[in-house]
Amino acid sequence: MKHIRGISLDLDDTLWDVWSVIRRAEVALHQHIQARYPDVASRYDADAIRDLRNQIVETRPDIAYDLTESRRVSFALMLESCGHDPEDSHALMAYFLELRHEVELFPDVQPALEALSARYDVIALSNGNADVGRLPIGPLFKGQVNAASAGVKKPDSRIFQAGCEQLGMDPEAVLHVGDHPIEDVLGAKDAGLSAVWVNRTAAPWTHPQKPDAEVQNMAELVTLLESVR
Known part of the structure; x- marks a missing residue:
């Protein structure tokens, strides 16, 4: 060489070690959602939020390679399913990225x-x-x-x-x-x-x-x- x-x-x-980072970020994100969208947090725990993101990766090959966008889209669907503005997904994604860099x-x-x-x-x-x-x-x-x-x-x-x-x-x-x-x-x-x-x-x-x-x-x-x- x-x-x-x-x-x-x-x-x-x-x-x-990435998974310890992601697990901490997902737990902290759920706490963040619970404080701002308690109805969303009661319907989606951290595991359910992760499952929704995985579903997006599996069903949206057009964005599956982009981990940020696929996760943001999962946040948008989660919010919309509970009657909230899906555009709030951008703020949730920004918060998650802060946690993801710890x-x-x-x-x-x-x-x-x-x-x-x-x-x-x-x-x-x-x-x-x-x-x-x-x-x-x-x-x-x-x-x-x-x-x-x-x-x-x-x-x-x-x-x-x-x-x-x-x-x-x-x-x-x-x-x-x-x-x-x-x-x-x-x-x-x-x-x-x-x-x-x-x-x-x-x-x-x-x-x-x-x-x-x-x-x-x-x-x-x-x-x-x-x-x-």
Whole structure:
């Protein structure tokens, strides 16, 4: 991987545990709804709100790739079903996004990002709706691409191509790093990028095509890249 000049980084479950963030956000959102729309909260608990969002993803392929819009539409349907203005969904979504950005980085992430950004151009490349510009680590990134901006989700090659375009590099010069075997590793490899699998859970690799390397955390990634300089 001596030819690598740029790195695209997955965010959720690579830099932080996403489901603990989402669960906290969903509970806090329900409390927020209970204070403002008690009739809605009595009809929809946090699980029901999540189920409605999942239904939108399944039935609206035109917006399924955009996690913000699909969730907002689910809020609109929820409000409308209880006789409230569906336009209030925008305010609910803004509140949810505030909660969604209350992430806790894995301990290895901050020092690793500082080391990587000193040597490479680093961008975020995610299916999710986290905005690194809203996080303290934002200055360590040159930019970001997500499914909403690309119009497709990983493992679609087009989102990786969008990342390469933002970096101004050919795929051969870019390393993608992420936790998901299919969305991150196989998607990146199919798009012509190198790929490192961040396997924090010591899961077995079960696919014929393999990553260029496997690391347990971001500190190991820094060590790996230093060894191939």
